[in-house]
Amino acid sequence: MKRVEVELLTDGGNDAVVRMPGRRFPGVVVQGDSLSVLRGEVAEVVEACERGDLDEARDSAGFLLANLDALLARYEAALSEHQIRRPY
Template identity: 70%
Template sequence: MERVEAELFTDGGNNAVVRRPGRRFPGVLIQGDSLSILRSDVAEVVEAFDQGDVAGARETAGLLLADLDALLTRYTAALGRARDPAAVLTSRRPCVSSHDTLPPSRLTLFGSHARDNVT
């Protein structure tokens, strides 16, 4: 185990927003129990699809989306409070179905365009 200093953008509780040394963008610290719950919820979506329960899968996926949206809101609010120009995210349209009621533009954290290693 290695001990390192990190910048803390939020309180130190669940889903703390922190930036480790050598990283351009902060990250979100997800506790192990929360990660396990997230994995179980995704497995529930897959199982529902496997059983042909599209409505159940969609409902669970919608709850997951709401949880991730809340996490993203906390993340972007922390960056806004810090006014850190190095931690700017790009905006792009998500891949969603026509049944979704999402805004036309959402912040993107994942994908090849969001790599945050400092070179």
């Protein structure tokens, strides 16, 4: 294990925006339990598609998209607050 200092651009929480040493742009640290939930949401979409249940797939995908949109908005707000341009 190696210890390094990172720049913390948001509060900690389950999806902290940080910049690692030597990196131009920040990233998002997602806690393991949150990553598992995200993976589960994707699995729900896939399973609904496999069953041919497009209504459930659409609902699950919409929920997943909303969660990713919120994460992206938090990332973009942190960059804006610290006058860092977006990498995209």
